[in-house]
Amino acid sequence: xxxxxxxxxxxxxxxxxxxxxxxxxxxxxxxxxxxxxxxxxxxxxxxxxxxxxxxxxxxxxxxxxxxxxxxxxxxxxxxxxxxxxxxxxxxxxxxxxxxxxxxxxxxxxxxxxxxxxxxxxxxxxxxxxxxxxxxxxxxxxxxxxxxxxxxxxxxxxxxxxxxxxxxxxxxxxxxxxxxxxxxxxxxxxxxxxxxxxxxxxxxxxxxxxxxxxxxxxxxxxxxxxxxxxxxxxxxxxxxxxxxxxxxxxxxxxxxxxxxxxxxxxxxxxxxxxxxxxxxxxxxxxxxxxxxxxxxxxxxxxxxxxxxxxxxxxxxxxxxxxxxxxxxxxxxxxxxx
Amino acid sequence: xxxxxxxxxxxxxxxxxxxxxxxxxxxxxxxxxxxxxxxxxxxxxxxxxxxxxxxxxxxxxxxxxxxxxxxxxxxxxxxxxxxxxxxxxxxxxxxxxxxxxxxxxxxxxxxxxxxxxxxxxxxxxxxxxxxxxxxxxxxxxxxxxxxxxxxxxxxxxxxxxxxxxxxxxxxxxxxxxxxxxxxxxxxxxxxxxxxxxxxxxxxxxxxxxxxxxxxxxxxxxxxxxxxxxxxxxxxxxxxxxxxxxxxxxxxxxxxxxxxxxxxxxxxxxxxxxxxxxxxxxxxxxxxxxxxxxxxxxxxxxxxxxxxxxxxxxxxxxxxxxxxxxxxxxxxxxxxx
Numbered sequence: 001x002x003x004x005x006x007x008x009x010x011x012x013x014x015x016x017x018x019x020x021x022x023x024x025x026x027x028x029x030x031x032x033x034x035x036x037x038x039x040x041x042x043x044x045x046x047x048x049x050x051x052x053x054x055x056x057x058x059x060x061x062x063x064x065x066x067x068x069x070x071x072x073x074x075x076x077x078x079x080x081x082x083x084x085x086x087x088x089x090x091x092x093x094x095x096x097x098x099x100x101x102x103x104x105x106x107x108x109x110x111x112x113x114x115x116x117x118x119x120x121x122x123x124x125x126x127x128x129x130x131x132x133x134x135x136x137x138x139x140x141x142x143x144x145x146x147x148x149x150x151x152x153x154x155x156x157x158x159x160x161x162x163x164x165x166x167x168x169x170x171x172x173x174x175x176x177x178x179x180x181x182x183x184x185x186x187x188x189x190x191x192x193x194x195x196x197x198x199x200x201x202x203x204x205x206x207x208x209x210x211x212x213x214x215x216x217x218x219x220x221x222x223x224x225x226x227x228x229x230x231x232x233x234x235x236x237x238x239x240x241x242x243x244x245x246x247x248x249x250x251x252x253x254x255x256x257x258x259x260x261x262x263x264x265x266x267x268x269x270x271x272x273x274x275x276x277x278x279x280x281x282x283x284x285x286x287x288x289x290x291x292x293x294x295x296x297x298x299x300x301x302x303x304x305x306x307x308x309x310x311x312x313x314x315x316x317x318x319x320x321x322x323x324x325x326x327x328x329x330x331x332x333x334x335x336x
Numbered sequence: 337x338x339x340x341x342x343x344x345x346x347x348x349x350x351x352x353x354x355x356x357x358x359x360x361x362x363x364x365x366x367x368x369x370x371x372x373x374x375x376x377x378x379x380x381x382x383x384x385x386x387x388x389x390x391x392x393x394x395x396x397x398x399x400x401x402x403x404x405x406x407x408x409x410x411x412x413x414x415x416x417x418x419x420x421x422x423x424x425x426x427x428x429x430x431x432x433x434x435x436x437x438x439x440x441x442x443x444x445x446x447x448x449x450x451x452x453x454x455x456x457x458x459x460x461x462x463x464x465x466x467x468x469x470x471x472x473x474x475x476x477x478x479x480x481x482x483x484x485x486x487x488x489x490x491x492x493x494x495x496x497x498x499x500x501x502x503x504x505x506x507x508x509x510x511x512x513x514x515x516x517x518x519x520x521x522x523x524x525x526x527x528x529x530x531x532x533x534x535x536x537x538x539x540x541x542x543x544x545x546x547x548x549x550x551x552x553x554x555x556x557x558x559x560x561x562x563x564x565x566x567x568x569x570x571x572x573x574x575x576x577x578x579x580x581x582x583x584x585x586x587x588x589x590x591x592x593x594x595x596x597x598x599x600x601x602x603x604x605x606x607x608x609x610x611x612x613x614x615x616x617x618x619x620x621x622x623x624x625x626x627x628x629x630x631x632x633x634x635x636x637x638x639x640x641x642x643x644x645x646x647x648x649x650x651x652x653x654x655x656x657x658x659x660x661x662x663x664x665x666x667x668x669x670x671x672x
Binding site for chain 2: 153
């Protein structure tokens, strides 16, 4: 069987999973085209700032978002030049948010390598994030005004989601509704945009574009819940970042919100006391692990995966459709 | 004579100057349309984040950039809806850079009021800046892909200029060429974009668009040199920010570069010693004020103003043309 992606391209188990899905029509060559556009777009910045731009190599992850654009395009019709460009645009926006997130979180490492902020400081990180946002918009403008509008609306929501999250820090009364609003903004909106654009530029009907957008949104929500679960029960060696950091940053995630809600009223004040002091976090997580909250959150995640997969029902059978189904499965099961 | 702008709109002496130029065709109503678009674009963010969005009122300045778009449009032909939208776009991008700049500079006050970062912290400031960039691009996409391309190219250069400046901090060997590259990026490129777009959307010939772009660029360079001069010889009460801050942040500006270059070789090491320690800065500035460097920088600034004004020669006489001429004059003479 054909190799899905070169090793240097993706370090996660995603390519392995996808290579098991019979994926002949999205090859390494397709994603390499996206890589080439990404690199070419940043080339004018590589000359004056070679160290910063080269360090972005380490921010390369699973390439989930470009794959969503390309696979949605393939599952709905044929790929056009717009698909490759927009796949690079969404990855660049995602990278911009990672660079700024690392400043917000004062993160020291990402994917086992030092972050831009820990190495070059906050000033250069903020400006590099701005360079990436700006370059993404500039690149998007080579497609058409529709793409610019969709990308602009999406980044508006992503930024609002991030801002809401920051402003909700240490709000131990956060509700599930608040939580879903935050993760829809910071994760679901961008994956929804990917699959929307993939379908749209393959010339799909409005109904199919809507279904694919729903697929992307639910996949993104599942992906974020799985990510939040990882922070409570993952293996820090595998994930490549410190665990328990959400809580340390005052971020309540789904398992914790449910655990707090399900606790008997007389225990809640004790739990809130544990929340308020970093020294109490490990005790809190230990108690959480004994509750039903992790299992219940996994079920919610699983349900979102299934809803995503159901949105693909109207698509004709294809290897790209199978790959999207696999991607949704993986999004809810990730271990890094 | 008709009032040029409502008092709350602009605090600087710019409207006074412009009201002296017979400016009947750019009234408060024209700029109020831009204000309305600006406010409407940020309305979706005002509901969840009213405090942050309302605080941006204090970031309102001279509205130089929207005026450049509108006056260039009027001087070249008629204003179209694109002009008002793009005037709001450039002001929003400018505001985004101010919000991020205040984080970079750890600024406490701007226009006599506390900065977003000093009041809400760096996290919210970074994300609010991102919201403003994103909203500007989203708004720009309602015009057309040409505008998106031009705005994207411009923000690319603005970000690169800012990044270059940050990376040049405490480089006491900075040359005049480096300095001009930095100020072209961080200031000249955006004012050039304003006048380019103003002329372009009035249906001007490529030659006139080019001349207007040149006008905007030279005006921006003069504006930045005047700003840098202010930091060395202004009155902090009038300017509304602390003086001597450029040097404290390790930024060499034109007068200092010239002063260092013109000093006899044997004095240079003493001057560099003063540069390296904040305690030596006031002594350095005192020596600089006795040199020809301030006068020489003012002459360079004046020359840029004249070059800007010469770029308008091919335009038919109009009140808007007179206003642009006045704006260029003011840019080189500003006291705040």
